[in-house]
Amino acid sequence: xxxxxxxxxxxxxxxxxxxxxxxxxxxxxxxxxxxxxxxxxxxxxxxxxxxxxxxxxxxxxxxxxxxxxxxxxxxxxxxxxxxxxxxxxxxxxxxxxxxxxxxxxxxxxxxxxxxxxxxxxxxxxxxxxxxxxxxxxxxxxxxxxxxxxxxxxxxxxxxxxxxxxxxxxxxxxxxxxxxxxxxxxxxxxxxxxxxxxxxxxxxxxxxxxxxxxxxxxxxxxxxxxxxxxxxxxxxxxxxxxxxxxxxxxxxxxxxxxxxxxxxxxxxxxxxxxxxxxxxxxxxxxxxxxxxxxxxxxxxxxxxxxxxxxxxxxxxxxxxxxxxxxxxxxxxxxxxxxxxxxxxxxxxxxxxxxxxxxxxxxxxxxxxxxxxxxxxxxxxxxxxxxxxxxxxxxxxxxxxxxxxxxxxxxxxxxxxxxxxxxxxxxxxxxxxxxxxx
Numbered sequence: 001x002x003x004x005x006x007x008x009x010x011x012x013x014x015x016x017x018x019x020x021x022x023x024x025x026x027x028x029x030x031x032x033x034x035x036x037x038x039x040x041x042x043x044x045x046x047x048x049x050x051x052x053x054x055x056x057x058x059x060x061x062x063x064x065x066x067x068x069x070x071x072x073x074x075x076x077x078x079x080x081x082x083x084x085x086x087x088x089x090x091x092x093x094x095x096x097x098x099x100x101x102x103x104x105x106x107x108x109x110x111x112x113x114x115x116x117x118x119x120x121x122x123x124x125x126x127x128x129x130x131x132x133x134x135x136x137x138x139x140x141x142x143x144x145x146x147x148x149x150x151x152x153x154x155x156x157x158x159x160x161x162x163x164x165x166x167x168x169x170x171x172x173x174x175x176x177x178x179x180x181x182x183x184x185x186x187x188x189x190x191x192x193x194x195x196x197x198x199x200x201x202x203x204x205x206x207x208x209x210x211x212x213x214x215x216x217x218x219x220x221x222x223x224x225x226x227x228x229x230x231x232x233x234x235x236x237x238x239x240x241x242x243x244x245x246x247x248x249x250x251x252x253x254x255x256x257x258x259x260x261x262x263x264x265x266x267x268x269x270x271x272x273x274x275x276x277x278x279x280x281x282x283x284x285x286x287x288x289x290x291x292x293x294x295x296x297x298x299x300x301x302x303x304x305x306x307x308x309x310x311x312x313x314x315x316x317x318x319x320x321x322x323x324x325x326x327x328x329x330x331x332x333x334x335x336x337x338x339x340x341x342x343x344x345x346x347x348x349x350x351x352x353x354x355x356x357x358x359x360x361x362x363x364x365x366x367x368x369x370x371x372x373x374x375x376x377x378x379x380x381x382x383x384x385x386x387x388x389x390x391x392x393x394x395x396x397x398x399x400x401x402x403x404x405x406x407x408x409x410x411x412x413x414x415x416x417x418x419x420x421x422x423x424x425x426x427x428x429x430x431x432x433x434x435x436x
Contacts, residue, residue: 030179034187044082049150082168090138092280108123143159228385239375244371245266246351247266249350273368281326282322285322327376337361341358386407
């Protein structure tokens with residue numbers, strides 16, 4: 001994890017490599033093609049449903065905020081009730097479950113840490129099975145719910161709907177893994193990114209229609225809301241890119257009569273280790289109560305869902321708590337201070353003023369905890385600010401499709417994907433140097 005300073009590729013070099021390098025161009029085209037295919041699947045409807053009655057029932061339900069949020073993450077698939085209605089959400093929920101189980105079950109933790117690539121593949125396979133089970137449960141709930149809106153209701157319709165939704169969810173999961181493996185960026189994150197982007201035209205259109213009414217108060221509110229979002233975008237970029245560079249001093253190496261000392265190395269610890277994943281996981285957990293109402297019509301559960309409507313104070317408190325939890329949880333999975341201190345000791349490197357071994361581990365743990373706390377607080381602020389601005393301005397058209405969660409996901413995924421493209425550009429640069 002020790003890094004030396006190097007010149008980042010310019011925008012011109014990046015675009016030239018994207019156009020000229022066959023490997024990078026192939027990855028980009030594969031990613032774009034699969035994302036287009038994922039969008040097309042949203043508009044392939046599950047057969048045998050009265051669309052008008054179903055739409056009226058959704059609009060008249062008491063879970064409008066939660067269903068709207070689910071529909072945003074599903075790219076409109078839930079309202080359309082297409083074969084990709086579940087989208088990538090079952091896989092996201094399965095990933096959350098597996099990461100929690102990995103931290104709690106020693107055998108799974110041993111697979112992840114000590115079995116290398118084979119262990120990680122086995123955990124990935126288990127995650128797929130969990131995603132299959134979760135999508136089957138959700139599909140049964142949806143099928144039973146829409147059975148009353150079917151043109152030919154009955155057991156056969158329920159079975160057909162369940163098979164269509166489960167197959168669509170598994171196909172989306174496969175596309176996400178294919179993008180991660182052979183494309184550009186994280187497949188699951190890019191699919192959610194695409195789904196959120198698909199809701200933006202309607203939000204912008206509604207906001208423009210509202211501005212054309214000519215009311216000065218409305219126009220002023222829209223301007224304030226836009227400025228707040230622009231300020232948050234700048235803040236998110238700074239936090240996502242922010243790192244604490246801990247200086248590293250390497251042991252002197254004697255080669256002949258010369259003594260070499262690495263002076264420009266450092267240990268980068270990101271301010272937000274989990275990136276966009278804590279906000280995605282927190283959002284997915286908030287969807288679970290609404291998903292359970294598909295199976296259990298319990299008054300207590302319905303009360304919980306109503307209390308967790310986006311914008312309520314209960315939603316804000318629970319959302320902040322989940323963000324804080326997943327920030328620390330994800331940071332513990334990504335960075336292990338004990339392993340880092342051992343690796344530094346093996347390389348003959350140390351942090352100035354800190355003794356190798358246990359003292360280094362304690363120092364790194366202290367720094368990492370502080371950074372994670374600051375990153376989680378920032379994520380929480382970004383989650384609260386849009387709701388506060390919405391309450392002050394009364395403008396809700398833009399917020400419905402472009403809330404704090406959507407903004408964090410969009411900016412975070414865009415930054416992570418751009419970094420991966422730059423990584424490929426740098427690798428192409430070094431390959432060119434070797435060929436010369």
